[in-house]
Amino acid sequence: MASLTVTDExxxxxxxxxxxxxxxxxxxxxxxxxxxxxxxxxxxxxxASPLFDFRFPREYTLxxxxxxxxxxxxxxxxxxxxxxxxxxxxxxxxxxxxxKLLPITASGVLHDVRAALTFKLGHDDLTVYNYVQRLLYAGxxxxxxLIVLSGLGMWKPVQLYYLVMLFGxxxxxxxxxxxxxxxxxxxxxxxxxxxxxxxxxxxxxIIGR
Amino acid sequence: MAKxxxxxxxxxxxxxxxxxxxxxxxxxRRRFIAGGASLGALALLTGCDVIDSSSAETMLAKVSKFNDxxxxxxxxxxxxxxxxxxxxxxxxxPFNAYYDLDDAPDIDGKDWKLEVxxxxxxKKSWTLDELYQxxxxxxxxxxxxxxxxxxxxxxxxxxxxxxxxxxxxxxRAQYVWFQCxxxxxxxxxxxxxxxxxxxxxxxxxxxxxxxxxxxxFPMKIRVPTKLGFKNPKYVVSMEVxxxxxxxxxxxxxxNSFSGS
Numbered sequence: 001m002a003s004l005t006v007t008d009e010x011x012x013x014x015x016x017x018x019x020x021x022x023x024x025x026x027x028x029x030x031x032x033x034x035x036x037x038x039x040x041x042x043x044x045x046x047x048a049s050p051l052f053d054f055r056f057p058r059e060y061t062l063x064x065x066x067x068x069x070x071x072x073x074x075x076x077x078x079x080x081x082x083x084x085x086x087x088x089x090x091x092x093x094x095x096x097x098x099x100k101l102l103p104i105t106a107s108g109v110l111h112d113v114r115a116a117l118t119f120k121l122g123h124d125d126l127t128v129y130n131y132v133q134r135l136l137y138a139g140x141x142x143x144x145x146l147i148v149l150s151g152l153g154m155w156k157p158v159q160l161y162y163l164v165m166l167f168g169x170x171x172x173x174x175x176x177x178x179x180x181x182x183x184x185x186x187x188x189x190x191x192x193x194x195x196x197x198x199x200x201x202x203x204x205x206i207i208g209r
Numbered sequence: 210m211a212k213x214x215x216x217x218x219x220x221x222x223x224x225x226x227x228x229x230x231x232x233x234x235x236x237x238r239r240r241f242i243a244g245g246a247s248l249g250a251l252a253l254l255t256g257c258d259v260i261d262s263s264s265a266e267t268m269l270a271k272v273s274k275f276n277d278x279x280x281x282x283x284x285x286x287x288x289x290x291x292x293x294x295x296x297x298x299x300x301x302x303p304f305n306a307y308y309d310l311d312d313a314p315d316i317d318g319k320d321w322k323l324e325v326x327x328x329x330x331x332k333k334s335w336t337l338d339e340l341y342q343x344x345x346x347x348x349x350x351x352x353x354x355x356x357x358x359x360x361x362x363x364x365x366x367x368x369x370x371x372x373x374x375x376x377x378x379x380x381r382a383q384y385v386w387f388q389c390x391x392x393x394x395x396x397x398x399x400x401x402x403x404x405x406x407x408x409x410x411x412x413x414x415x416x417x418x419x420x421x422x423x424x425x426f427p428m429k430i431r432v433p434t435k436l437g438f439k440n441p442k443y444v445v446s447m448e449v450x451x452x453x454x455x456x457x458x459x460x461x462x463x464n465s466f467s468g469s
Contacts, residue, residue: 049356066356067462068269074464075272157353158290158434158469159283170351170359 019126019204023090028205030083035184037062037076042181044069051178077151084144100129101138109135123198140187147180273464280466286402290433290469293349298416299360302352304423305437306391314390314443318427324446327386330377337427341413343367343375348408350433352440353469355458364431365414370405378449380405386454387430390443397441397456399432403468408433436467 020028041063043056048066063069091097108131115121116132123130129137150173153163157170167173195202203209304310322334347365373380385404389395403409412431413420420426425442432440438458448454459465 045357049354049358067458070355070464071269071273071462074276075269078272156280156283156469157351159285159288161288161291170353174357 017127018208020208022208024096025205025208027083027087027090030079031087034076034080034083035188037072038080039181039185041069041072041076045073046178051174074155081148084148088141097138097141101134104131104134104138123201126201126204136187136190140184143180143183143187147177147184150174150177150180270462273462276464277466280464280468281400281402284402284434284468286406288434290350290408293351293361295349295363297361298349298363302360302362302415302424303358305354306442308392310423312392313422314392315422316390316427316443321427321445323428323444325376325448326446327448327450328379328382329373329449331375333376337413340367340411340428343372345413346410347414347417348410348431348433350408350431352433352437354437355463355467363416364410364412364429365417366410366412366428366431368407369409369411369430370407372411373404373449382449383451384449384453386448386450387441387444388446388448389441390445391457393457395441395443395457396454397439397459398454398465399430399435399439400466403432403434406432406434434468436463436469438463439467 040061044061044063045066047055047058047061048069061069063072112121112131116130121130121132149163150167153160153167153173154170154177157164157173164170164173167176195205304313306313318337322336323340324334325332345365345367347363349361349363351359351361353359369385370380373385378385380401382401384398384400386398387396389397399409408431410431412425412429413427415421415424420429425444428444429442430440430444439456453465456465
């Protein structure tokens with residue numbers, strides 16, 4: 001509606017577009033909460049029988065002891081699962097994944113990585129994800145699916161034995177679960193840093209524009 | 210995969226005990242689960258003062274109960290735990306308890322009797338020799354600890370469902386509740402459907418030898434569809450009951466179904 005064009009200089013000559021629809025924003029923040037609960041309680045559980053030669057500092061764990069960590073983990077699990085499923089279904093059904101995340105080409109990724117590292121990657125139009133974003137966002141969805149599948153397999157290694165088989169055996173599923181967590185943590189650091197570097201992207205995830 | 214030594218610090222007994230001690234409940238942990246709205250429990254729960262501890266505990270306990278129901282619904286009595294070849298057995302199989310091996314029950318097999326109580330036709334107690342007469346089967350399965358580590362072992366004994374049939378147990382009852390000889394009175398409830406699972410076993414032998422003290426002499430209940438803490442050792446009695454009588458770890462907050 002050209003007649004409604006706002007003149008606010010910050011917005012420019014075109015009307016402010018909705019960058020992040022409400023369902024994306026709601027699910028994003030629910031997921032953020034669920035992820036943090038899962039990670040902190042997961043660290044508590046990890047500490048009971050570490051896979052590697054280190055433990056997570058007690059201050060960064062949730063639940064107080066193994067039993068408490070497990071209670072949190074298997075409660076936040078529902079939040080993560082239901083929200084995650086709703087996100088996947090909506091993302092596929094609305095075509096958002098296809099429109100926003102595809103295509104991902106090697107040359108595009110290489111180009112944008114180079115641009116990002118030399119601080120030449122523009123963020124003029126937040127409605128279009130650059131190739132680094134596409135790769136990271138698509139990648140983290142895959143990691144999210146993997147961490148849930150390995151987690152379910154560990155939770156029910158008899159009833160859902162086929163999930164365990166998918167990863168080889170029970171101990172391997174534990175490692176997959178751990179490394180997916182590590183990948184999510186790395187993603188989280190980069191994601192938050194970049195959001196702070198481009199504050200309007202953070203604003204878009206809060207108020208939509 | 211079971212060859213990784215760090216998964217099972219069982220090579221070093223001291224280390225294992227140290228590990229088990231870490232999961233041992235202390236007064237604060239008991240309070241955390243008991244539901245006291247104390248500042249201590251609050252700090253434990255969140256590490257900060259944001260979440261009201263008593264409401265968080267109530268919520269977590271409710272979700273855990275809901276998870277019991279979900280797991281019971283998911284439980285397929287015909288789904289068998291994977292079995293393994295002898296070559297896959299974890300050596301040494303770890304001793305694991307909330308106490309040192311020296312403090313494990315030291316039971317004289319000649320004096321020991323298995324007491325049978327509750328909703329059964331024949332409440333006679335069983336001597337070890339009598340139990341040894343029952344048909345036995347061997348199965349090699351993975352033991353999965355609530356802590357996350359796992360180990361493959363070989364257990365030989367009588368399917369619990371055969372024994373329950375033999376003593377005329379009311380298998381419509383909700384639970385079989387086991388009492389053990391451990392210090393602090395270890396006990397654990399087993400839901401009837403898991404008790405009737407074909408692989409659930411009254412175990413008398415480990416690796417074809419009489420069950421050693423470390424693994425629960427004279428009798429362990431091996432439930433390959435449950436986490437380790439629901440595989441009671443040093444069992445002295447079983448009760449078929451409709452009452453939920455709680456359990457050593459269950460009362461402290463481990464999920465009661467804890468089925469795999």
